Amino acid sequence: MARIIQLREALREAMAEEMRRDPNVFLMGEEVAEYNGAYKVSKGLLEEFGAKRVIDTPIAELGFAGIGVGAAMNGLRPIVEFMTWNFAVLAFDQIVNNAAKTLSQSAGDYMCPIVFRGPSGAAGQLAQQHSQTFESWLGNVPGLKVISIIDPADSKGLLKSAIRDNDPVCFMESEIMYGHKGEVPDGEYLVPIGVAAVRREGSDVTIVSFNKMVLEAMSAAEELEKEGISAEVIDLRTIRPLDYKTIVESVKKTNRLVVVDESWPMFGVSAEVAYEIQKYAFDYLDAPVTRVNAADTSLGYAPTFVEEYMPNPAKIIKAVKEVMYAEV
Numbered sequence: 001m002a003r004i005i006q007l008r009e010a011l012r013e014a015m016a017e018e019m020r021r022d023p024n025v026f027l028m029g030e031e032v033a034e035y036n037g038a039y040k041v042s043k044g045l046l047e048e049f050g051a052k053r054v055i056d057t058p059i060a061e062l063g064f065a066g067i068g069v070g071a072a073m074n075g076l077r078p079i080v081e082f083m084t085w086n087f088a089v090l091a092f093d094q095i096v097n098n099a100a101k102t103l104s105q106s107a108g109d110y111m112c113p114i115v116f117r118g119p120s121g122a123a124g125q126l127a128q129q130h131s132q133t134f135e136s137w138l139g140n141v142p143g144l145k146v147i148s149i150i151d152p153a154d155s156k157g158l159l160k161s162a163i164r165d166n167d168p169v170c171f172m173e174s175e176i177m178y179g180h181k182g183e184v185p186d187g188e189y190l191v192p193i194g195v196a197a198v199r200r201e202g203s204d205v206t207i208v209s210f211n212k213m214v215l216e217a218m219s220a221a222e223e224l225e226k227e228g229i230s231a232e233v234i235d236l237r238t239i240r241p242l243d244y245k246t247i248v249e250s251v252k253k254t255n256r257l258v259v260v261d262e263s264w265p266m267f268g269v270s271a272e273v274a275y276e277i278q279k280y281a282f283d284y285l286d287a288p289v290t291r292v293n294a295a296d297t298s299l300g301y302a303p304t305f306v307e308e309y310m311p312n313p314a315k316i317i318k319a320v321k322e323v324m325y326a327e328v
Contacts, residue, residue: 005184007179014157018163024075032045037081039175061087065088079163116169119178120132127301135210145241146169150177152182161192194238198234203230205256206232206258207231208273242276257285259274259290262311270291294310
């Protein structure tokens with residue numbers, strides 16, 4: 001059986017179930033306790049688990065991220081919530097220089113089982129400093145695992161897997177999608193880290209994306225179907241490790257690939273996917289891999305700038321027709 005619930009509820013269920021299962025799991029971050037979370041993801045957790053396991057922190061990302069890393073090195077399993085990954089830039093020293101390197105620097109003596117989570121990417125008119133996408137930033141760092149989700153079932157199953165994982169995991173959500181609804185299976189439910197999901201079967205072109213851009217890709221695929229073009233849509237779900245095999249197998253069938261990535265085009269996830277596919281599926285490609293990214297500039301505040309900046313179904317359809325050598 002399954003229930004239709006919001007993404008925020010799926011995340012909450014994952015944390016609550018893991019906190020009941022393992023007393024070493026705890027949550028910390030700004031407003032996660034008394035206020036029930038900035039996006040109400042942690043609603044009710046303080047009441048159930050108490051102030052020792054659901055901890056409101058000062059506005060000091062570097063400080064509380066460091067406390068989390070130290071706790072993880074000493075056998076606990078912290079979940080550190082950032083109000084947005086844009087604020088986590090302040091904590092990158094702890095994430096990149098400590099959490100990611102603990103295992104190698106200690107020659108395997110210490111693990112760092114910690115989850116850093118919060119929303120990544122643009123969320124409407126929040127302008128330059130609050131609209132950045134961090135999957136490629138953190139996916140570049142050896143020692144970290146990076147997950148980026150939009151489906152409520154995946155949100156629950158992958159967050160539970162992340163909490164149980166012995167490596168540090170950066171868990172990317174979406175501020176504007178916490179109310180997004182989907183079916184979530186009842187009972188114990190885990191999703192393995194490092195496995196992409198085929199959201200839509202197709203035969204003419206493969207569209208690869210992650211996080212909320214998957215919904216844009218799905219919308220584009222529905223419009224393309226009306227024109228007789230069958231698009232297969234793959235949701236990466238995990239950015240590091242990246243599931244190249246699922247993409248390669250799809251491209252062997254469709255012979256064309258479009259990668260949709262909300263982040264900037266330079267040195268991003270879309271560039272990595274494009275490189276790997278030309279390396280492992282070159283003989284199957286009937287057209288160059290094409291990417292649809294955000295504009296190569298900081299995001300302005302005006303709604304007209306947002307519209308021009310972000311990938312959307314129209315831009316995806318144009319890219320698909322280019323690789324199909326169809327009229328645009």
